[in-house]
Amino acid sequence: MDFTLKIWRQESQKAKGRFETYKITDISPDCSFLEMLDILNESLVNKLSHPVCFDHDCREGICGMCGLYINGHPHGPDSAITTCQLHMRKFKDGETITIEPWRAKPFPIIRDLVVDRTALDKIIQEGGYVSVTTGGVPDGNSILIPKHKADKAMDSASCIGCGACVAACKNASAMLFVSAKVSQLALLPQGKPEAATRVQNMVAKMDQLGFGNCTNTYACEAECPKEIKRSNIARMNREFILAKVASEEDLQQ
Amino acid sequence: MNTLSSKIPEGQLSEKWTRYKSSQKLVNPANKRKLDIIVVGTGLAGASAAASLGALGFNVKIFCISDSPRRAHSIAAQGGINAAKNYQNDGDSVDRLFFDTIKGGDYRAREANVYRLAEVSNSIIDQCVAQGVPFARDYSGMLDNRSFGGAQVSRTFYAKGQTGQQLLLGAYSALSKEIKAGTVKMYERREMMDLVVVDGRARGIITRNLQTGEIERWASHAVVIATGGYGNVYFLSTNAMNCNGSAAVQCFHKGAFFANPCFVQIHPTCIPVKGDYQSKLTLMSESLRNDGRIWVPKKIEDAQAIREGRLNPTDISEQDRDYYLERRYPAFGNLVPRDIASRAAKERCDAGYGVAPSGYGVYLDFKSAIERLGKDKVEARYGNLFQMYEKIVDVNPYENPMMIYPAVHYTMGGLWVDYELQTTIPGLFATGEANFSDHGANRLGASALMQGLADGYFILPYTIQNYLSDQIYQERISTQTEEFTQAENALRDKLETIMSIKGEKTVDTLQRELGHIMWEYVGMGRNAENLRKAIPMLRELRNEFWTNVRVTGDLTSMNPELEKAVRLADHIELSQIIAKDALQREESCGGHYREEFVTNEGEAKRDDDNYMFVAAWQYTGKDQEPIMHKEELKYEFINVQQRNYK
Amino acid sequence: MKLIQFASITKKIALAAFGLFLLLFLPVHLGINLCLLRDDGGEWYRNASHFMGTNYIVKVFEIVLLASVLLHICLAIYLTIENWLARPVRYKVRTKTKTPFMSRYMIWTGGIIACFLVLHFINFYFVKLDLVQGKYSASIEQVDKLFQQKAIKLQQGELNEKEQAALMAQYQAISQISPEKMDKSQKNMVNLTKEEVIQYCGEDFKHVEPDFYTMSKELFANKTYSLIYLVVFVVLGFHLYHAINSLAQTLGLSHRKYSPIIDWISVFYAVLVPLGFAIIPLWFMFVK
Numbered sequence A: 001m002d003f004t005l006k007i008w009r010q011e012s013q014k015a016k017g018r019f020e021t022y023k024i025t026d027i028s029p030d031c032s033f034l035e036m037l038d039i040l041n042e043s044l045v046n047k048l049s050h051p052v053c054f055d056h057d058c059r060e061g062i063c064g065m066c067g068l069y070i071n072g073h074p075h076g077p078d079s080a081i082t083t084c085q086l087h088m089r090k091f092k093d094g095e096t097i098t099i100e101p102w103r104a105k106p107f108p109i110i111r112d113l114v115v116d117r118t119a120l121d122k123i124i125q126e127g128g129y130v131s132v133t134t135g136g137v138p139d140g141n142s143i144l145i146p147k148h149k150a151d152k153a154m155d156s157a158s159c160i161g162c163g164a165c166v167a168a169c170k171n172a173s174a175m176l177f178v179s180a181k182v183s184q185l186a187l188l189p190q191g192k193p194e195a196a197t198r199v200q201n202m203v204a205k206m207d208q209l210g211f212g213n214c215t216n217t218y219a220c221e222a223e224c225p226k227e228i229k230r231s232n233i234a235r236m237n238r239e240f241i242l243a244k245v246a247s248e249e250d251l252q253q
Numbered sequence B: 001m002n003t004l005s006s007k008i009p010e011g012q013l014s015e016k017w018t019r020y021k022s023s024q025k026l027v028n029p030a031n032k033r034k035l036d037i038i039v040v041g042t043g044l045a046g047a048s049a050a051a052s053l054g055a056l057g058f059n060v061k062i063f064c065i066s067d068s069p070r071r072a073h074s075i076a077a078q079g080g081i082n083a084a085k086n087y088q089n090d091g092d093s094v095d096r097l098f099f100d101t102i103k104g105g106d107y108r109a110r111e112a113n114v115y116r117l118a119e120v121s122n123s124i125i126d127q128c129v130a131q132g133v134p135f136a137r138d139y140s141g142m143l144d145n146r147s148f149g150g151a152q153v154s155r156t157f158y159a160k161g162q163t164g165q166q167l168l169l170g171a172y173s174a175l176s177k178e179i180k181a182g183t184v185k186m187y188e189r190r191e192m193m194d195l196v197v198v199d200g201r202a203r204g205i206i207t208r209n210l211q212t213g214e215i216e217r218w219a220s221h222a223v224v225i226a227t228g229g230y231g232n233v234y235f236l237s238t239n240a241m242n243c244n245g246s247a248a249v250q251c252f253h254k255g256a257f258f259a260n261p262c263f264v265q266i267h268p269t270c271i272p273v274k275g276d277y278q279s280k281l282t283l284m285s286e287s288l289r290n291d292g293r294i295w296v297p298k299k300i301e302d303a304q305a306i307r308e309g310r311l312n313p314t315d316i317s318e319q320d321r322d323y324y325l326e327r328r329y330p331a332f333g334n335l336v337p338r339d340i341a342s343r344a345a346k347e348r349c350d351a352g353y354g355v356a357p358s359g360y361g362v363y364l365d366f367k368s369a370i371e372r373l374g375k376d377k378v379e380a381r382y383g384n385l386f387q388m389y390e391k392i393v394d395v396n397p398y399e400n401p402m403m404i405y406p407a408v409h410y411t412m413g414g415l416w417v418d419y420e421l422q423t424t425i426p427g428l429f430a431t432g433e434a435n436f437s438d439h440g441a442n443r444l445g446a447s448a449l450m451q452g453l454a455d456g457y458f459i460l461p462y463t464i465q466n467y468l469s470d471q472i473y474q475e476r477i478s479t480q481t482e483e484f485t486q487a488e489n490a491l492r493d494k495l496e497t498i499m500s501i502k503g504e505k506t507v508d509t510l511q512r513e514l515g516h517i518m519w520e521y522v523g524m525g526r527n528a529e530n531l532r533k534a535i536p537m538l539r540e541l542r543n544e545f546w547t548n549v550r551v552t553g554d555l556t557s558m559n560p561e562l563e564k565a566v567r568l569a570d571h572i573e574l575s576q577i578i579a580k581d582a583l584q585r586e587e588s589c590g591g592h593y594r595e596e597f598v599t600n601e602g603e604a605k606r607d608d609d610n611y612m613f614v615a616a617w618q619y620t621g622k623d624q625e626p627i628m629h630k631e632e633l634k635y636e637f638i639n640v641q642q643r644n645y646k
Numbered sequence C: 001m002k003l004i005q006f007a008s009i010t011k012k013i014a015l016a017a018f019g020l021f022l023l024l025f026l027p028v029h030l031g032i033n034l035c036l037l038r039d040d041g042g043e044w045y046r047n048a049s050h051f052m053g054t055n056y057i058v059k060v061f062e063i064v065l066l067a068s069v070l071l072h073i074c075l076a077i078y079l080t081i082e083n084w085l086a087r088p089v090r091y092k093v094r095t096k097t098k099t100p101f102m103s104r105y106m107i108w109t110g111g112i113i114a115c116f117l118v119l120h121f122i123n124f125y126f127v128k129l130d131l132v133q134g135k136y137s138a139s140i141e142q143v144d145k146l147f148q149q150k151a152i153k154l155q156q157g158e159l160n161e162k163e164q165a166a167l168m169a170q171y172q173a174i175s176q177i178s179p180e181k182m183d184k185s186q187k188n189m190v191n192l193t194k195e196e197v198i199q200y201c202g203e204d205f206k207h208v209e210p211d212f213y214t215m216s217k218e219l220f221a222n223k224t225y226s227l228i229y230l231v232v233f234v235v236l237g238f239h240l241y242h243a244i245n246s247l248a249q250t251l252g253l254s255h256r257k258y259s260p261i262i263d264w265i266s267v268f269y270a271v272l273v274p275l276g277f278a279i280i281p282l283w284f285m286f287v288k
């Protein structure tokens, strides 16, 4: 298969970026999208130019490191997958493919298609955990957890922190990401004691970092590679209201 | 020449760890604050260690290559984590987990370490549950278990098909908590480029900031290496692209011994190679073997026809299928340990019965499972794996059998450590897959996660204090010393050299060549002849690298080509000791299979009389032969048997 | 800005709460409007608007309502600007993600509604506030009563000359009321100008009641206005369709079993309420 690639190139955060056009030929339909970029890069190195930088690691859809905005879709046109799981058979022969980095104020571009997503870690650091230290915990079976709750918590916990929800959202809102973590811990008894402060702190951090407000547009849900549901956002809103109304705990600063 | 002291405490096996803990030296809280620890790697081993040490009050700095600690390769583990909880009342116990692990490792692991691992396994589950890890539960609300290759009890805890992810996110959350508390400082997109040794002790590291290209110095009282395995020397493996043995090689070059490098695990259930553009192989969780049945056609013509696309697997009748694992190993059937399952697949394919277009593939069939359990149940158990398979291969595994083939997956070898997880360099510790670990010559499924977390949560935080207790008089280490300057300059030279070669071959090309040599000559079936061929080829490849590699871009900004090149250079070094170690070990055991050493029935033949030792390699300088040290393995409590899964 | 100190979710909830208030108001408004359809020359309608215009509780609600509209709009604009700022560099390829259509255009549908409200206020509400001239009505009973009161005062000799002259003028005006000025029930005078009302009720009369019935009739006789109103009701339907869904989500009302009910409510509401409003211009355009 042959493709025309329009790729965003930007030397550094400060530099001015531009789209570059590359032609690439003879790509197997079984080739993954990132492997296609590998081939492009190898040819760029052979031409002594700087290869296109993009983030990736596991290449099996679990680490959340990869993430490209391809033809108007975060993680490309297929559903419920990450960029690394996208295969070229999803494109038409001869198609023009435009590849852009995630765009959001809290995700500055580092180089080309690589963006800085540490903002997501910073949100987790505000409370995306149960404050236990190592050791001195009760037996794993001492607190029973109904299966359906455990399963739901697992569904929420399967977020890979890729940021596609932010990239997809017209408001660059991180609500789906944040709510997935808040939900997971709200559903489990272990997360309950800190529920009221957690949700307030994480939301405050999210706002402070410059993510947009949710308008319940659900582009996040549509593009999330792990199919994290919008109901998580509703649950977080509920937790938030409860925290503000029914608890006396405030933001921890 | 046994120069290695593994510092195993005296006493009964079951008392050693308790005894150690009660007699080791501790550091008092006021002093902890004054002690700096560097942890390299944020996988299960690194994140759990850093979180625990931070919570104890030490000053921790942690580094990783990726943009977030949560991306470490541990995230990819699918199947589960073992523990001897015996919640299922099926006869499990610490002793049995210990025994299974030793046996699974083909009697090449250290008894005391493995026992300790089994002992703390239960605490890991409790710890993770307390962190909010959503393990699978049954309808009563209790933790659920599944069985896994190499065990006859159900002791594997799991979280859907994403156990590694959930455990890592648990450790990551603990780490995040400490980062917030300020006890741990996180440095992401930093790659360790060298270890700094001052007066014989590990005192810091040099990193390259992958974002800006800056070279940075970091000093500490102790350094913990938790950088994972080196499976990527084989180029195609199930490891993530950024997995590398580079940090371990740096330590090796600075004097840490490298143990059992040839013990590499080949995983039987991976998606076969498609084309030469392929960058990595995808593992299909071992848990699939619980319900899937592995087969190839009985008739070689059928296999031929399938390869050529003239025949569909579903067209082949039951009696024309060869369920070779069930045939050869009736007791364990499809659940034999990985090395055995892998070799059996290779044996069939080499004999011409392979089914993938390349000839290297066997079927993993869920037809009878779907008949027995119903599609819904199968979907509930393996839905996400099936989906993943279909996305990659474009074949629906509910209708057609999956195609699988073995691939490099895990490295049992690694930095040699004693009972305290300390390497031969004082102050340098290694945890997780990066150390030569407790898995002997072969790791059982669901044990790597257990080991990584055991090391990080429950072992290192104790043992490191034994070392640090006499460091409390040591002031904060300065990075402005001669040793740091030297290390930094050497690194700058090295990077500049690589950039200045401007040769003909890209890093990927050379990496593929390395992978090819390693897979063909130092792969699943090894023999002296091939290994002897491999060693000069690797030397040649090293030459080629240092004279003909082409790296574009610059030193002062993000440059993935340069990153890959540095790792490749280290991998070529490592490959040579893998080959040497494989050549030296004239027996077949675990993941190391020498075609010359087999029983009459074609099974691996161990040589306990001559090779019941850990081979620990010492670096002696560039172009010098490394020296091999032996740590004899003594089995005092276990009866050494031939592994038998028939 | 102080607003920044509120969490994004707090602001969203406030937006939703004000929206909810508007949602509750709309059926009330619709109910009153539908009185117009009764073929009683606007009597029910006038009674209803009289009640709305004079009851004190309703007056309090009116203020809250106005505040809600304003705050809803202000918050909406504020949030939208924040949202735009969250992505300073746009994508080259417009998003192809499938999302509920209306959710993407809330600020625009809202904006259209806001512009419409200005028009609508000029048409009706400002008349009531006496900011804009409109048509007025007066009930015969009331006019009689006022006249009688003055007549009694006259008999008791309490009026000075000027006042007596005014009373005479008033008398003349009343006696010359043309029958067209009477509504069907013969109880009210309608389609009056403000001057006429004062003529009939006397100069010291303050409480002029707008004649929305006639005004509506006249307004919707104008095709352009009718069309504007109709288009806006469609737009309102779109806004409401997402609004109700969104409201539930914002307030955290999401449930495997009950959420579909909310979905249905939003469809019904978003169709029925604007449809109800649309009936009125349609009625005046085609039936009357």
Ligand SMILES: Cc1cc2nc3c(=O)[nH]c(=O)nc-3n(C[C@H](O)[C@H](O)[C@H](O)COP(=O)(O)OP(=O)(O)OC[C@H]3O[C@@H](n4cnc5c(N)ncnc54)[C@H](O)[C@@H]3O)c2cc1C
Binding pocket: B040, B041, B042, B043, B044, B045, B046, B063, B064, B065, B066, B069, B071, B072, B073, B074, B075, B076, B077, B078, B079, B080, B081, B163, B164, B190, B191, B192, B193, B226, B227, B228, B229, B238, B239, B240, B242, B243, B244, B246, B247, B283, B409, B410, B431, B432, B433, B434, B445, B446, B447, B448, B449, B450, B452
């Ligand atoms: C596909 C797959 C499935 C698996 N499934 C299972 C399973 O079901 N059960 C099981 O028990 N085990 C499983 N394993 C094995 C297990 O996942 C790993 O052995 C284990 O997670 C290793 O953890 P770790 O912490 O030692 O290293 P890793 O998780 O590999 O972490 C390494 C860390 O070191 C960092 N790093 C490396 N080099 C440098 C450097 N030079 N400078 C700075 N940072 C560096 C990396 O960024 C990373 O953070 C699986 C492995 C694979 C590949």
Ligand code: HEM
Binding pocket: A214, A215, A216, A217, C012, C013, C015, C016, C017, C019, C020, C022, C023, C026, C072, C073, C076, C077, C080, C103, C106, C107, C109, C110, C111, C113, C114, C239, C240, C242, C243, C244, C245, C246, C247, C248, C250
């Ligand atoms: C009859 C009038 C109106 C009603 C009944 C109404 C109702 C609502 C409701 C219930 C919501 C949902 C709130 C939420 O999801 O949290 C909403 C959202 C919104 N409204 Fe209105 N609204 C009206 C007029 C307006 C006007 C005049 C504007 C002008 C700017 C406007 C702009 C918005 C915006 C931007 C949103 C946010 C959409 C979102 O968050 O998804 N609305 N409205």
Ligand code: SF4
Binding pocket: A158, A159, A160, A161, A162, A163, A164, A165, A166, A176, A177, A180, A220, A223, A224, A225, A226, A227, A228
């Ligand atoms: S919620 Fe989905 S899209 Fe967002 S970060 Fe998590 S996995 Fe990615």
Ligand code: FES
Binding pocket: A055, A056, A057, A058, A059, A060, A061, A062, A063, A064, A065, A066, A067, A082, A083, A084, A085
């Ligand atoms: S590279 Fe890990 S999710 Fe794509």
